[in-house]
Each structure stands twice: as C-alpha cells, then as structure tokens.
Amino acid sequence: MSTILSARSVSKVYSTFSLVGKSAPKTVLSDVSLDIAAGESIALLGRSGSGKSTLGRLLLGFERPDGGTVSFDGSDLRGLSGEAYRHYRRSVQVVFQDSLGAVNPRHTVGRIIAEPLRHLTTLNPDECDRKVRSLLMQVGLAPDDARKLPTQMSGGQLQRVCIARSIGPSPRLLVLDEAVSNLDLVLQMQMIALLKELQSTLKMAVLFITHDLRLVRLFCSRVIVLAEGRIQEDEPVVRGLQLGSAEGRLLQGAILPARPVHRALEPAWPPPTASERIVATTQAWPLGDGFGSARASRVVDVRSGGIVRLPRLP
Template sequence: MSFLSAEGVSHGYSPRRSLLRRRPAQPVLSEVSLEIEPGETLGLLGRSGCGKSTLARLLTGLETPSLGTVRFQGNALSSLDKPGWQAFRRQVQMVFQDPQNAVNPRLTVSDIISEPLIHLTDLDRAQQPARVAELLDAVGLARRFARRYPFELSGGQLQRVCIARALAPRPSLIVLDEAVSNLDLHLQLQMLELFTALQRDVGVAFLFVTHDLRLVERFCSRVLVMGAGRLVEDRPVTSPLTLTSPEGQALFQAVLPAFPVQMTSLRERLPLESVS
C-alpha cells in the first residue's frame, strides 16, 4: 500500500463571475494519478503554471479535487473522521514557497514552531522550548531567533523557520513546494543535507516540487514531469538526469548552471546564523 496517492485527480478554478453569464471553471489538473511510497524522495518537475502547486495542495488536503480521489494509507481523505485528519496532519506536512504568507506576523518564531507541537504532539508546554531549540539547531538558526518576529528575519531565515515548523511533529512525509528556491546556494545544500539525514535516520518521505533540475538530480530518487496539468513523464533519477518528454526537454533549455565543484558534497556543514 502506498503512503499517499492520487487517483484520476482533476481540478479547476472558477474565474470571476460575469454580470451577464457564469463562466465555466478553468481546468488546472486533468486525470493525475501518482503514488508516494514510505521513505521515498519524489521530485515533481514542471514549468510555472503547469499545476504543480495545485497538485501539492490537493495531496496535503488543503483543497478538494473536483474529480478523483486522494488517499492516505489507503483511505480517501474525503472519508477521514476527526482522529483520521489529526493523524494525517501529523504525518503529512508542507513547506510553501512564500514564507511571508505562511506565518502569522504577530507570533514569535518560538510560537510559530510550537503550533504543531501544541496541536499535533503529546509534548506539554514545559517540553516544547527544548524541542524548538533542537529544531532551530537543525535548520542552522541560532537559538536567540526564537524570540524574534517574522519582520525581523530575512526571507531565507523565515523559510528555515517554516521548515523547522514542518519538522516539529516528526512527520512521515514533507511536501516541499519550491521550499528552497529563495535560499542561497550554500543554504540549499545545507537543507538538502538535513533532508537526506532525516530520510536516512527516520525514513521521512519527501515530495520535492521544483523547476530546478540540479536539485532533483542531487536529492531525488524518482521524478515526475508535469505539463499543462498532466503527468507526462515518470522515471528514476540518474546522474546525469535524462528526460525525454517535450516538457522535460524544455526545462533543460532553461537549466541553471551546475553546482560548483567545491560545493558538491552534502557533508559540508555551515555555522549558525551570526546576525545579531
């Protein structure tokens, strides 16, 4: 049984209503089926507007497909009761591309990371600060950042707070929706090292939504390619990465330069943030 799957999923969004007529929904996804196995690192590649982020939101239960079924450990999300949703939320976490819109600006970093600890774990309030400190260490932020507010952090720092929040309940799957795109190259590698260690040590699975072929080749074991709302290619990741679909070839035309040789080892560790 797959950990998370989509079966014939289609979805669309209704445009703004006209005063004269009701316009039909614009299709975004069409008959998408996929499976994510426990402990797998799956890449989801595609150009902007192809439906990657919409698919990620459907898989994490943030939206409901117009047609088809999303299943968690064999059970349709639409059939989950309250305990089932609690288990799903604990085991499936998501990190969004835009960290500014993913956090409450009135909460401190400690409060942001503690949210899933309060609602999805059995840790009492006395135990939560130690877990927050552990998570800040994991994403390379100094512990003093726990007292800061989002406006006091850079975009890259705030994204690492969001990654720490996703890690907090010890999930079985993390969906990364362009989650390292706004980090610099050093921090991208540091986060990939962290994700690789989590997969090795505790078997976390990842769905890595991106347009960056370099990161897929570095991090993923299997890759799906999307084009115009459909999955057009499914293949194991090789080095060098080979894609045969027209959509995959188009991504190669816009590929970023290779990682510098001196930065290709994921064993490199970076110091904690030194910003006061």
C-alpha cells in the same frame, strides 16, 4: 515500501467570477495518478501553470478534487475525521515558498514552531519548549532565536524556522512547494544539504515541487514531469538523467551549465595609444567636466579579462 499517499485519476477544474458573470471552466489537472511510498524523495517538476502546486494542495487536503480520489494509508481523505484526520495532519506536513507569508509576523519564532506541537501532539508546555529548542538546533539555528520575531530573521533563517515547524510533529511525508525558489544559489545548496540530512535522520518521504531540474538531480530519487495538468513522464533519477518527454527535454534544455565554458573575448576596442595612459584601478580619480562623455572618454584594457571607461588624461 508501504504507500503513504496516493492519487487516482485526480482532476481539478476552476471557474472564475467577474462583474460580467462566470468564465468558462479551466481544467488544471486531468487524470493524474501517483503513489508516494515511505522514504521516497520525489520531484514534481513543471513550468509555472503546469498544475504542480494545485496537485500539492490536493495531496495536502487543502482542496478537494473534482474527480478521482486522494488516499492516505488507503483511506479516502474525504472520509477522514476525528483522530484519523489528526493522524493525517500530523503525518503530512508542508513548507511553502513564501516563508514570511507562511507565519504570523506578530508571533515569536518559538510560538510559531510550537503551534503544531500543541495541536497535533500530546506534549505539555515544558516539553514543547524543550522540543522547540531542539528543533532550532536541528535546522542550524540557535535556541535563543526562539525569542525573535520573523522580521528579525533573514529569508534563509526564516525558511529554516518553517522547516523546523513542519518536522516538529515527526511527519512521514514532507511536501516542499517551491520551498527554496526564493533563496539565492548558496542558500539553496545549504537548504538542500539540510533537507537531505533531515530526510535521512527522520526517515520521511519528501515531495519536492519545483521547476528547477538542477535541484532535482541533487535531492530526488524519482522525477514526475507535469505539463498542462497531465503527467508526461515518471522516471528514476540516475546519473546522466535524460528526460524523454517533450516537456522534460524542454525543461532540461533550459538549465544553465553549472560550470560555464570560458572563451577568450575578442577585443572590441583598439588598444590604448601612446598618448593615453592606463590608470591603476586602485587610484582615486576625481570626477571632472567631460568625464564619461563620448568625446572625452574611451574604454581601455586595465588587465587581462577587465576593461574600464576612463577620461583622457592631459
């Protein structure tokens, strides 16, 4: 497989400024090297502050490395200009974590999706409109959604809009920077299924920047573990993946089990006495004086696996 994007001995240092002067430089990335080949799905895995988003910004050309090189099709990004730079921008697209912050809230969904088509392709206005409708359907939205504003869309719908915008120019590489982290579990699974389908259909490579190893197992064929600005591990994702680095094992140990183990709960309260009656959960109970007070209430079993606090009945 041909290499689309590569980094060689990349480093990045930040300095902050305040009223008291310049702070000590902080090294965010140090001697990072990687290759992204056509059709690959790679996870860049790490905790907050590991440098993974900074590396993503360097690969996208949003920032320049302080050391080393980032190359697209063998050419240093710093030397790209004119049509070569347009080709790079068309070939490498991104979906960010904050979908609302990534769009102009005053523009319609159709205009948002059409923007890269107008700047990076040769489509005329009518062709752009048809392409926008096609892209909306491709990500599971209705063509009529093109007339809506971002504030009229749910979080999951708006992230689909951002995905539609990013795949419009037919990229060879899609960078997903925590693109599903703000979604609930059900929407995450739906989005992963959509991305897998799009990758298979469009034959594009994907760099999936995340801190969640569960999603890595579902979507990626290779995982790169990053910690303190350095690559700790680069492994293929296989069934029963066991990461070998200390950072990888830490991230692996932080995963909640997909199917929690069910254990019988020991009763913490004595069963209700003969003088107490259990009220059916469907029966309305008027709130009166003393309801919920320590003197006038206690917790009683209502059915297997459930408890409820009820007032004592006369």
